[in-house]
Amino acid sequence: MYSFLYDYSEGCHPAILTALHESNLVQQPGYGDDVFSAAAKDLIKKEADAPHAHVYFVAGGTQTNLVVIHAALKSYEAVISADTGHINVNETGAIEATGHKILAIPSADGKITPAQIQEIADNYHHFPHVVKPAMVYISNATETGAIYSAEELKNISQCCRKNKLLLFMDGARLAAALCSEDNDLTLADIAQLTDVFYIGGTKNGALLGEAVVINNPALQEGFSFHLKQRGALLAKGRILGIQFRTLFSNQLFYQLATHANACAKAIAQAAISAGYSFLTKPQTNQLFIILPYDTIKKLQEKYAFYVWKKIDQDRACIRVVTSWATDKKMVDAFINDLKKS
Amino acid sequence: MYSFLYDYSEGCHPAILTALHESNLVQQPGYGDDVFSAAAKDLIKKEADAPHAHVYFVAGGTQTNLVVIHAALKSYEAVISADTGHINVNETGAIEATGHKILAIPSADGKITPAQIQEIADNYHHFPHVVKPAMVYISNATETGAIYSAEELKNISQCCRKNKLLLFMDGARLAAALCSEDNDLTLADIAQLTDVFYIGGTKNGALLGEAVVINNPALQEGFSFHLKQRGALLAKGRILGIQFRTLFSNQLFYQLATHANACAKAIAQAAISAGYSFLTKPQTNQLFIILPYDTIKKLQEKYAFYVWKKIDQDRACIRVVTSWATDKKMVDAFINDLKKS
Amino acid sequence: MYSFLYDYSEGCHPAILTALHESNLVQQPGYGDDVFSAAAKDLIKKEADAPHAHVYFVAGGTQTNLVVIHAALKSYEAVISADTGHINVNETGAIEATGHKILAIPSADGKITPAQIQEIADNYHHFPHVVKPAMVYISNATETGAIYSAEELKNISQCCRKNKLLLFMDGARLAAALCSEDNDLTLADIAQLTDVFYIGGTKNGALLGEAVVINNPALQEGFSFHLKQRGALLAKGRILGIQFRTLFSNQLFYQLATHANACAKAIAQAAISAGYSFLTKPQTNQLFIILPYDTIKKLQEKYAFYVWKKIDQDRACIRVVTSWATDKKMVDAFINDLKKS
Amino acid sequence: MYSFLYDYSEGCHPAILTALHESNLVQQPGYGDDVFSAAAKDLIKKEADAPHAHVYFVAGGTQTNLVVIHAALKSYEAVISADTGHINVNETGAIEATGHKILAIPSADGKITPAQIQEIADNYHHFPHVVKPAMVYISNATETGAIYSAEELKNISQCCRKNKLLLFMDGARLAAALCSEDNDLTLADIAQLTDVFYIGGTKNGALLGEAVVINNPALQEGFSFHLKQRGALLAKGRILGIQFRTLFSNQLFYQLATHANACAKAIAQAAISAGYSFLTKPQTNQLFIILPYDTIKKLQEKYAFYVWKKIDQDRACIRVVTSWATDKKMVDAFINDLKKS
Incomplete structure (x- = not known):
């Protein structure tokens, strides 16, 4: 059978096992302050052409989503998502468990449009009796395999900035999106058009790990506190750094x-x-x-x-x-x- | 230098890398439903002489603590801990972030006594104006390296049961405790005397991972929901299972x-x-x-x-x-x- | 103009001011342990034919909703509501702020049907990756003035019990519903068919106050802790008791x-x-x-x-x-x- | 007997009942947007010499504390309090239920000193592994009846500003403090020396109600959202406004x-x-x-x-x-x- x-039925790409093996007895500080993580962050910032970004490594996607969204929103702020979005249907209420409402938009293929976002922005004004939409969450590729074109993402980004909405891309399957024959986006485009996104390792050959890239300086402050408070700061952060260093070497990703x-x-x-x-x-x-x-x-x-x-x-x-x-x-x-x- | x-400056014991290598391309279901995790759970239940326990693997200690404590307590219930306890001083308010107060007890070496527990149980009665103490959290070994003797643990356990307090042992360094020359406790004793405890992997040769052992049936219900909601259910749960299977084979642990x-x-x-x-x-x-x-x-x-x-x-x-x-x-x-x- | x-543009019915005046200097214990609250509870339990119910008075509707729902649900459980439900659109994410997801059902007049409830119960089974539906929230009268017939409520109640869903009726405008010419429900019917409901005072002549009636014994335990923890236990609880005693005397309600x-x-x-x-x-x-x-x-x-x-x-x-x-x-x-x- | x-055994001062009576049938908007609340806010701002303050009325003290503290703090920030503080011992973990740790300071009479605050500020630096102290909570009068002198409050205020800690005064019994023969503080002093404080009505002759005075512009933003989300925005906000208008007329307070x-x-x-x-x-x-x-x-x-x-x-x-x-x-x-x- x-x-x-x-896309997570096996362990990891052999190059990662090799890297773990080779680095195994090198002593390093804990909690991500190791040389491997530093190298991985540099590779990612270079690839994303985002020298001022902050990069963090997190064990899994749900954890990444809940830390990023909660860290970015005030208590009374809500996140807009496709109704098919992973945060809306496959995370056991993880976002709500951090206190935030998800405003769901109907979607057939997992994608949402600026018109749908604008409609929510327009309708939520009966303050303070309603939540304040403050972030848009999109997945690329979506949960059903679709991808955003450069034009689509630009339009969403523009719509978000006009309405003072943060834009967060869930990239659990970002590699699949970027390598689609239909794709015309680069990692650098995504870094420029979003406030924060993450690059999935788990579903692209790592044992575990997602790389969060935070471009918006307002979202960078205090992020490591949020990670620690949610149990997302691994003592051996090195094992995430080693994997992403490997993935972003020699185009393996x-x-x-x-x-x-x-x-x-x-x-x-x-x-x-x-x-x-x-x-x-x-x-x-x-x-x-x-x-x-x-x-x-x-x-x-x-x-x-x-x-x-x-x-x-x-x-x-x-x-x-x-x-x-x-x-x-x-x-x-x-x-x-x-x-x- | x-x-x-x-105790987490290096990667992992070579036997673990070998096990990851050997199992790498075996296809398995995600989220801990794999054969490696199943085998590891069996080994742990056997070692702890706890055939009806539920065993779960979690990436790190803070995450384990917050999931276990939050899952066990009602909203208005509090957890008793030494003031030096990891949950009280080294987790950036992770427990409070799930909504629960920690009732801190002064401690010199990280250990607490039945008398101290009893004092809190006695003092908290002005209900519903005060929180209800409902769990005792102890670390073994403690954050400063001390261990509980069998008699001490029995007395704490008895005190907890008399006062209807759950007993949770943080075993991030349980291996060190069990292998101390002063130790007279077994894993089976601990399983019997506590409601829930965990066995640390991260600080005893694993890349990452803690094994939660839940004996109290009341705490078993719904635990996997809590794990998922807090982002603690890894897609490749196998990597935790493989490590604990290795640690609990041939006495490696x-x-x-x-x-x-x-x-x-x-x-x-x-x-x-x-x-x-x-x-x-x-x-x-x-x-x-x-x-x-x-x-x-x-x-x-x-x-x-x-x-x-x-x-x-x-x-x-x-x-x-x-x-x-x-x-x-x-x-x-x-x-x-x-x-x- | x-x-x-x-229906809250004025103060309160004059009989309430009279009652406040007459009772003003009577010394009473705080936090709802006064004779006025006791009398009001008795009147309500009699009117609802619910001698074993627990009755609590709360200042406002949003507060009542968030305390009741949070007290009843486990962290990973969700509440089903019409998309027009007050908790879904007019409470600034108050329910989500306590950690729970609302599963919204499309509704034209604010009412929902057993078929819609059943559909959600059937669809949410991919545990533990999705929230567990555990409560149905209905408003009577609804936010757009519609009411449930006895048959409709019986069918919803039956559907809930079959699916092990708690039934909670928001009665901010329950008086208006019960006094509708179309109504064929009594307070006793509602007490029997729901697990918990509340009787609105604010929108029916009180200065403030909602009376929560909890019939399901499982929901009674610890409720006063929840009230206190959410800041819903008024020092002068008497002022709520006095008002409901007045409303439920001489059919004033x-x-x-x-x-x-x-x-x-x-x-x-x-x-x-x-x-x-x-x-x-x-x-x-x-x-x-x-x-x-x-x-x-x-x-x-x-x-x-x-x-x-x-x-x-x-x-x-x-x-x-x-x-x-x-x-x-x-x-x-x-x-x-x-x-x- | x-x-x-x-100090909450009776109803309210008769002047308040008169004011409720006289205003009873005047139609007014809900949720605090009424003329009575506006007048009360003006009186308070004048008395506190704080023309740019935002004033809000809340039903009770625990609710006020939890809304103010949660609104002011980031998720990973903590509040410093005397161990005898109302928030620490008499609110059933209400602050922790909003996600924040309380850092308790030993106190005999309910007061704390700049030296104690400084010690915490100095000790909490192992970021991000520990919470970040961000606010100091003091009660005046304290829970055991003591008051702060002008010099004491100035020194605390200075210490807070030096350490970038917000200062919040719980004034549930502020009237008793200000009218003590030992007192040398005015409402205006308090407004100047704190970032936010509240004036208790419940324990000084009102049926219910506390007036929150927010001076720090950073804490004013979004406060009404927080109130609504926590169920603290009364539909008939007028009843709080009427009471505080009465208390702050003719020196009644x-x-x-x-x-x-x-x-x-x-x-x-x-x-x-x-x-x-x-x-x-x-x-x-x-x-x-x-x-x-x-x-x-x-x-x-x-x-x-x-x-x-x-x-x-x-x-x-x-x-x-x-x-x-x-x-x-x-x-x-x-x-x-x-x-x-």
Whole structure:
């Protein structure tokens, strides 16, 4: 049984294990004040062309989201998100647990538009009886694999700045987005257009770790206090630094996502050839293919994947996820079995 | 410059890197539902003779403390702790950030007594105008290296049960405590005498990770929700499982702490021979040696350690920490330099 | 200028001032342990046929909502509400500030249905990655003046119990609901069908005060701690007790709402006669009348009311609120002016 | 049985009932936007010589404390308080429930000194592992009846400003302090020396209500959002405005406290004459008299008061509280009975 369930089914890219091995007995200060973290931060700031950014490493995505959002907002301020946003549906109320309301916007593919943001900004004015929208949260790639174009992101950024809303990009799958064939954004663009974003390691070949990049100086103050208070400051911060130093050396970060996307694309093209359609446009390493239940049943004999959603009596949408570790031979096998079915 | 600053200055024991390497491409479910975590949980439950316990792995100590305490308490309930307790002085108000008051008890060596607990239980009765004490938090070993004897822990446990107080042991340095020459407690004793405790990995040879052992069924319900909501549920939970499986195989967990304690003991004995005294009795891998400033200055040329506290005009207390990774040769060198000074 | 803006534009019914005057120098214990509060609680428990209920008095509605909901839910539990619910749109994120997510259900008139509740109960199962729905919040009358029938409430109650969801009724305008000509519920029915509800005083003739009635024993435990912790336990709790004792003596509570509803009905009938329609069916003391802008403009010369919502180029919906204090002569005057326009 | 238990045993000064009566049917906007509140704010700002202050009315003291402190602090910031402070011991963890740690300073009479504040400011520097002290909370009069002199307050204020600590005075019994014969502070002094303080109404003749005076512009922003979010914005805000307008007309505020203090002084002098001593120096309307148990027993036959604390085998300290409503005849009777015993 081969799993296309997640992009976190395996450990990490071997180069990371090597780096952990090589650095293992080097004594270093704790809590991220080590040379490996320093080197990783420099690499990221260079890649993002953001010399004045503050970079922090956090163990996981939910933790990153809750620390960043809570640190940025006043108690009575709210964050705008797609209703499909990870913070809104997959974090067990983590944001609300820090005290903040999420203002959810309907979305089909996980993306939101400036018009939707503007509508909320316009409607929330009956102060102080309503929360004050103060931040926009977007995911790139989204939870259903879509990506923002440079023009879309520029427009959102402009809309946010006009309305004094902070812009935060959840980049748990940022590598997949940046390596999509449809992408025309760079890390530097994102650094310029957002106030804060993070670069996912967990879903792109690291054992664990997300790199938060804070450009807005107002959000930099006191961030390490917030990390510590939420239990997000690891004693051996070095293990996050070592991983990101590795990912941002020799383009490994991009290579891993390019591989994942290529695997997904091969499957997507096979599905298209076989006449199948998609719930959302295939752009990154997550595919949402609509298949007959019979086909699904046959594929399930050899492959693990999520049955995402019932479409009609005869068909459902399945989610197929590829990763840096996806075996090309298993992709070919899956394609063959898809064609045969 | 050799560091005796922390017990988390290096990476991890090589056996852990080997285990990560060997398991690396095995596909497994996320969020702790993997075979490695399952095996590690079984090993821990067996070692603790606690077949009905629930075991969870968490990245770090502050996160563990805040999740456990918040999960166990009602909003208006408070936790009793030594004033020196990690939750009271070294977690940036993490417990209060989850909404709970800490009732601090004066302590010289980090330990508290049943009499002190009883006093709080007796004094807090002007309900509902005061918080309700509902949990006792103890650290073993304490933040200053002391350990609880079996009798002491039994008495605290009895006092807690009589007063309907939950008992939670912070075991960030539990290995050091269990491997102390003064120790007469087993993991099974601790499991029996507490409602919940955790076994520290970070400070005993893991890259990261603490294993929470919940014996009280009332505290088991909903714990995974709390973990997720606080951002403590790692996608690749396997990396914690793999490490604890390794630590609890072949007695590695105990071997590492025994080495750390032996290194500390050697230094302690040398200090005693040289006529120096201690702030707190040397029992585990943390020493608090009182030295003349001149001696400190000389030692600082070759070794890194904390100057913990001024004692008088001429002397200060330094903290020397050893670990699983401490080089025996450097211990000998330190002892030589101490004797010479 | 006469105001139809709110049902809290004036002070309180004169009988309450008299009661405050008469009791003024009687010495009583603080924090609700006074004889007036005791008497008021007895009257309410009798009226609600709920001898084992616990009754508490709280200064205002938002405070009541946040204390009740937070006291009832575990950290990872969420409350279901109409999207128009007061807790969702008019309390500045007060519920989220206590840590809980609101799961909002689309609603036109402020009411929700068992089918909608069931859908949420069915969809939230991907534990522990999503919040656990644990309570349903309904308003009666709703924020737009609609009421629940006995059958509707029975069905909701049944649905809640089947799904182990607590049922909480916000009764800020419960008097208006119970005195609606369409109503077939009694206070006793509500006590039986919900786990907890509150009876609004502020919007029915009191200076301030809401009476929380807790029937579910599981929700009674520790409630006074929650009140105190949220700053909701008034030193002079007597002033709330005195008011509710007055309201629940001689049917005053019902008389006041009957007056308010009658005033609203007279206006509603005039509007119908004049050929105007409503945004929501007139049932209580809040009317949402759709009028031409010209008419609105003329009425605004003499009367204050909210322009609630634009309907089209020519028309808007206005909100007209009557109360225990509404002057019948001003109602007649308004009707005349409405007819003329 | 006459009660010297509290200063909130009765309703309110008759002038307040008259004012409520006279204003009762005047229609006014809700939530504090009424003419009565506006007038009261003007009177307070004039009395405090603080034309740019923002003034808000809140129902009770605990609510005021939690809103002010939470509004002023960042998540990782802590408030310094005497260990006897109301926020530390009598509010069921209300401050911690908003997420903030209280740093308690030992105090005998409820007062703290600049040296104690400086010590905390000096000791908390191991950032970000410890909370950041950011505010000092003092009570005047203190919970045990002591008051700050002008010089003491100036020195505290100076110490706070030097250390970038906000200064907040809990004035639940500010009237008693300002009317003490030992007092040399004015409301204007307090406004100048603190960043925010509040003037207690509940314990000085109002039905309920505290007036928060915010001088520091940084603390003014968004305060009404905080009030609303914590359920502290009353729909009929007018009832607080009416009361404070009455208290600050014709010196009523001072007259009431002067009466309370005079009653206490008479009792204190009688106790001194009779050879009794005090736990804390009598300065305001709270006395802590040390009496033989026999005497206490006899007094308890006719008077209600708290037995505060056991002193030794034979004696205990009792708390006697007088108020605006204390009957001079009962004071004389108490004095007689005290002398006789």
